[in-house]
Amino acid sequence: MSVSLLIIIAILASIGLGYLTKANIGFFALSFSYIIGSFVIGLKPNEIIALWPMQLFFLFFTVTFFYSFAAADGTLEKISMKVVYKCRNHPYFLPITIYLLGIVLSAMGAGLYAVLALLVPLAIILAQKSGMHPLLAALAAAFGASVGSNFMTSVGGVIIKGLIVNGGFIEQASTYTLQVFLNIGIYYTILLAIVYFVFKGHKTKKIEVERPEPFTKAQKLNLYILGFVVLVMIGPAILYAVIPNSFLKMINAKVDIGFVTVLASVLVILFRAGEEKKAFSAVPWGIITTICGVGTLIGVAVKAGTIQMLAAWVGDSVPGALVPLVTLLISGSMTLFSSGYGVVMPTLFPIVPQLAQITYLEPSILYSLITIAIFACGVSPFSSGGALIMASMPNDEMRKKYLPILLFVFPPLNLLLGLVLTYLGIFIH
Template sequence: MSAQVIALLALGGVFLVATVTSVNMGALALVAAFVIGGLAYGVPADDVLSGFPGSMFVILVGVTYLFALAKNNGTVDWLVHAAVRAVGGRISLVPLAMFLIPAAITSIGAAAPAACAITIPVALRFAQQYRIRPLLMSMMVIQGTTAGGFSPIAIYGVIVHGVTDAAGLPSNPGLLYLGTFGATALLGVIAFLTLGGRDLIGRRDETDSEPLPASAAAGEPPSGPSTPRRPGARGVATSAPAPIDIAQASRLTLERASTLAALLVLVVATLVFDLHVGMVALTIAVVLTLVFPATARTAVEQVAWSTVLLIGGIMTYVAMLEEQGTIDWLGRGIAGIGVPLLAAFVLLLIGAVVSAFASTTALLGAVIPLATPFLLNGDIGVLAVVVALCVSSSVVDCSPLSTMGALAVANAPADQRDKVFGGLMVWGMSLVVIAPVVSWTVLVLPAS
């Protein structure tokens, strides 16, 4: 068996083991890089570690550090409740708000599971209050979370642009953001129309201007014991969050206003002046910490270290594969299919299937390089394939076997969990097939 085959089987084993156990995929990938690098390729550990993505490390730490500050000082809560208040008594707009809120949170740099975990308890409590199907609200939150995930300063977007730049492929942050946002928004519309949203049109609730009780806003049941912990995908455990003081969450303090201004500075600095998003976010986070130290004490602990480890490990392993020519070897094999359009479709299908069960974050860093050999030939639109791959790999996160789908099931009312699980399973597995077909037809085919 060749070294290339051994290395690729090991990568598949990393995805499989991380899917069925609680071991961090990045840690597994680093171990695999050390073992496979030494045994299959004869590469010393120092050379393996030279592929660790230092720039990506700074970006992930800086962005999630800033988001942790925004969460600690209540800026995120303020954004959530400001959006909910804007709905007024129009119940049909509640699902829309539950789409836009997580989209905004992930657009400014939050990790997708974190944004979902913040929003889903509130969304499902509103579903109970306004008699909206929990499955509809779950789909709106999950697709909204995905919609913002590919902004130029969001984690998914940063990963994709980092991988494409490293591979020498052209990138267009704005096009990627608009393309993925449009696809998830379309899914949101379909979910709204097919899961009971039409029945909400015209309904009003004159009492919705009253604030929810703290326990309700936090996603807790109206009475009785707190929601038990329920295992999610890949060892994720969820539970009802602590009660929220609605009056306090709705107050725009100096610290929250400063944080909102800081987030605006981040957007302008990175999009207009093309500054390094990680360094800008880290600089802003340090300034906020110095000015408002009281709420910043635990922010560093809340940095998405597991995501940093995951991305660092996967990209280190992929860098080793690239250095040893394995990625080119596999890419040539896919390109050897002889038909670039068919090769692109195979990649889209691989992305959708794997992402429905494993980490989308890790997948984006591992699969995109596979497309490099045949994309560089110029026979097919590079940006179209990248956007299609991102769409196919992300919209399937509504599967209850993924982290966000599991969060929705765990936070659903006890008597609705089976229905939510079954509904998300149908949507997720359907999208595994539909998303690659549609994205290939709409995006890839016209660009060939």
């Protein structure tokens, strides 16, 4: 058995064992990293430890730590209720409002899972009050969270950029990350329009919502600091695009989301706008362990030449015109039963550089296709997004009714839409 085949089996075994035992996939991946790396490839333990994706770990930890403050004190929830209150007299616009709200909250850095956990239950409650189809409400929230979570200041955007940097596209990383965000925005806006029409969103009725309480002093401080982070992250980039000069280029190059959120966290603590212990406890250590554990195993795969072998196989065996289809199918199939950010991206993003060379497809398109497939199949009840939607349903009858739709209808149709948009040349690259 070749080393590359052994590593592929190890990746699949890590996912399977994690799924069967409900344990963290990252620990299985780290175990295989040590066994294969040390006893098969001959790496020293220190060399295996060095494969731990430290930059990705740092970025993910610092970003989630900072945004935990705004989630813990109810700032994000109050933003949601205020927006819903504003559009109470325009019910037909409610699904679109939920979608836009999901984008904004995720793009502000709350991340996919935090916004899903906050917004999906709220959306379904609003659906019950307004007569809106519950799947339309839940999917609008999920679509918005999916788009915003890939913005450069949010957790998903941080992961995407980190993986792209690890793939060797250091100078192009920001551009590719932005293109992934824009492409998934195009994809979900079109998908929402289709879902809105199918589920008759224009027939949503007027709802009664109580006026939300004003922001507390601590919540206002959190809002100001959130605004500071967004301004620092996107301000220099916008200015440099409008007025390109060496000074703005230098400032833009020095801006780092990890260190910016560290400074922002210090401001929150100094102004007593949040509790440090609560923020630490809210950091998603499980997903961090999964991402970095799988990332370490992928590092062993790179050392063994497995990534190059996979890219070469796709390039040699799959006609160039079918590469987008194969990319979507592989990414989507993996996402049905595993984490997109934790498993699929760390596994598939590393093959993009060589696959782009072999097939002459733009790397940004390949990154976008993997990301789109992840979210297209993320509505599966066995994946994080679909599981949260099912958990938010008010009763078992609704869960049984909509489970087959989320499992067998939406994933293939979503992938088909991604494929059509790809071949039509709609996506930005």
